[in-house]
Amino acid sequence: MTNILDKRMSVAGIVASLEDGMTIGIGGWGARQKPMAIIREIVKSNLKDLTIVSYGGCDVGMLASAGKIKKLVFSFVTLDAIPLEAHFRRARSAGEFDVMEIDEGMFQLGLKAAAQRLDFLPCVAGLGTDVMTYNPDIKTIKSPYSDEHYVAMPALKLDVALCHVTEADQRGNSWIGGPDMFFDEWFCRAAKKSYLSCERIVETSAFNDDYKILRMPIERSRVAGVAEAEFGAHPTSNGPDYGFDVAHLKAYNATAKEGWEDYVSEFVGADNYTEKVGGAEHIRSLPLPAF
Amino acid sequence: MTDYTLAELAICAASEIFRDETPEVFATLIGTLPKLAGYIAKETFLPGMMMSDGVYYLASEPVPVGPRPDFETKREGRIGYERVFTIVAAGNRHAFVGPVQVDKYGQMNLSCIGDYKKPKVTMLGVRGLPGNTVNNRTSMFFASHNKRALVADEVSMVSGAGYNPARYPNGKYPIGLDHRQIITNLCVLDFEGPNHAIRVRSLHPGVTFEEVQENTGFELMRPDNIPTTADPTQAQLDIIAKYDPHNLRAYIFKDNPPGVREKAA
Numbered sequence: 001m002t003n004i005l006d007k008r009m010s011v012a013g014i015v016a017s018l019e020d021g022m023t024i025g026i027g028g029w030g031a032r033q034k035p036m037a038i039i040r041e042i043v044k045s046n047l048k049d050l051t052i053v054s055y056g057g058c059d060v061g062m063l064a065s066a067g068k069i070k071k072l073v074f075s076f077v078t079l080d081a082i083p084l085e086a087h088f089r090r091a092r093s094a095g096e097f098d099v100m101e102i103d104e105g106m107f108q109l110g111l112k113a114a115a116q117r118l119d120f121l122p123c124v125a126g127l128g129t130d131v132m133t134y135n136p137d138i139k140t141i142k143s144p145y146s147d148e149h150y151v152a153m154p155a156l157k158l159d160v161a162l163c164h165v166t167e168a169d170q171r172g173n174s175w176i177g178g179p180d181m182f183f184d185e186w187f188c189r190a191a192k193k194s195y196l197s198c199e200r201i202v203e204t205s206a207f208n209d210d211y212k213i214l215r216m217p218i219e220r221s222r223v224a225g226v227a228e229a230e231f232g233a234h235p236t237s238n239g240p241d242y243g244f245d246v247a248h249l250k251a252y253n254a255t256a257k258e259g260w261e262d263y264v265s266e267f268v269g270a271d272n273y274t275e276k277v278g279g280a281e282h283i284r285s286l287p288l289p290a291f
Numbered sequence: 292m293t294d295y296t297l298a299e300l301a302i303c304a305a306s307e308i309f310r311d312e313t314p315e316v317f318a319t320l321i322g323t324l325p326k327l328a329g330y331i332a333k334e335t336f337l338p339g340m341m342m343s344d345g346v347y348y349l350a351s352e353p354v355p356v357g358p359r360p361d362f363e364t365k366r367e368g369r370i371g372y373e374r375v376f377t378i379v380a381a382g383n384r385h386a387f388v389g390p391v392q393v394d395k396y397g398q399m400n401l402s403c404i405g406d407y408k409k410p411k412v413t414m415l416g417v418r419g420l421p422g423n424t425v426n427n428r429t430s431m432f433f434a435s436h437n438k439r440a441l442v443a444d445e446v447s448m449v450s451g452a453g454y455n456p457a458r459y460p461n462g463k464y465p466i467g468l469d470h471r472q473i474i475t476n477l478c479v480l481d482f483e484g485p486n487h488a489i490r491v492r493s494l495h496p497g498v499t500f501e502e503v504q505e506n507t508g509f510e511l512m513r514p515d516n517i518p519t520t521a522d523p524t525q526a527q528l529d530i531i532a533k534y535d536p537h538n539l540r541a542y543i544f545k546d547n548p549p550g551v552r553e554k555a556a
Contacts, residue, residue, distance in 0.1 A: 056416075101416055131417060
């Protein structure tokens with residue numbers, strides 16, 4: 001009998017389990033807590049025609065410039081400290097993928113509907129805007145209790161969720177060390193399968209801790225695999241260990257105009273990524289986000 | 292008090308958007324001017340205002356803008372994004388935002404300009420504007436008052452909702468739709484004309500109604516008497532200086548002009 005509670009695998013193993021045409025949700029937010037080691041592996045892979053569901057940052061930008069995206073479900077794409085994501089802008093303006101552009105709150109309701117096996121959840125957000133014009137599949141519904149009309153935000157059903165956490169054990173328990181846990185738990189609950197990369201694999205006993213337990217939102221039963229990837233969120237932030245690498249993000253952003261192939265060969269394809277981007281001490285010294 | 296910049300004048304004028312707010316409103320302040328405006332309100336007439344540190348925590352005291360390596364935020368709670376989205380619909384929030392375009396209905400654009408399938412300009416995306424605008428009080432800031440920002444017809448992609456009855460089921464506005472003021476480099480506008488028409492509320496020193504109208508893509512309502520935007524007080528300028536130690540306010544408007552125009556000559 002195989003041990004179902006040993007979910008350790010490699011980042012490459014996670015990406016090998018993905019298939020063309022899948023709908024993939026990506027945790028984190030903008031330039032924070034993104035599973036970038038997994039994203040880089042997808043960029044290197046032959047995967048294609050993906051529907052990407054993300055509160056977007058350079059995860060979306062890299063997948064866009066790598067030609068992986070068939071459809072993007074998003075509210076924004078930003079690098080936080082750098083407001084505009086150049087790769088996303090270039091690809092979106094070129095019409096390289098279809099979009100479902102929705103309000104941030106509608107986005108979370110879509111995940112929550114999927115998590116609860118509902119077709120939709122109602123909200124007011126979206127009324128009166130072009131979100132409804134450009135998403136004719138999103139319907140409104142009359143309240144059965146009054147004359148109010150609501151947007152019926154459809155479930156965002158995911159094949160796979162990908163998230164980066166600070167610590168995980170081999171069972172799939174995980175601790176998010178950064179202050180905001182964002183919507184990682186809802187991505188995982190909306191997906192058939194979830195995979196986590198983590199800064200470090202720890203013993204389960206490491207989670208027997210009152211402080212950590214408050215920041216462990218993901219049920220391990222949702223998690224199909226965990227991969228150790230130290231600095232796996234770089235160049236995005238992963239509090240409390242490191243902030244975002246603004247200089248790297250600026251250089252990356254500039255490659256939307258020229259030099260993307262060079263970026264891929266120098267960084268995405270590197271087997272010594274940490275050294276390539278300045279080393280462990282450099283990454284640990286990056287200040288945490290402040291706005 | 293006449294020795295102040297246009298940025299300082301506009302910050303103080305913007306603080307007035309909170310004058311009639313509920314005592315414990317959650318203010319969402321995005322950008323240097325909205326933050327400093329909110330801080331003046333909190334420190335002078337709205338001490339119960341709730342505000343975030345811009346990342347995750349509720350701050351019990353304003354957090355200075357710009358780099359603050361030695362500053363420790365005084366936290367009084369947490370306000371992560373899931374919590375924000377959960378309380379947006381309850382309504383007790385005032386979002387002070389900086390969209391790229393606004394039209395005569397108060398509809399805003401933060402998404403893209405041009406053909407939606409292949410936009411000429413792609414910006415951020417609609418973000419939380421659809422939800423904010425139908426649930427919360429909304430005020431706006433434009434650093435450059437011109438016809439590309441305050442546009443004729445409707446904005447290119449309506450990301451934030453406004454007072455356009457044709458866009459609602461039954462033509463009825465959502466209960467939470469409540470646009471307040473627009474602060475620009477020329478004036479303060481509000482939505483207090485007939486049927487929420489946009490009206491000139493005050494003109495910054497030396498600016499005429501005609502100049503504002505010439506730089507606006509839609510027709511503005513002109514009250515009989517338009518006041519001049521109030522001078523900042525020394526107490527307000529002190530609060531601004533305290534929370535903007537790096538003088539980021541000098542970059543709010545191009546060339547950081549003085550508050551009273553005549554002095555520019």
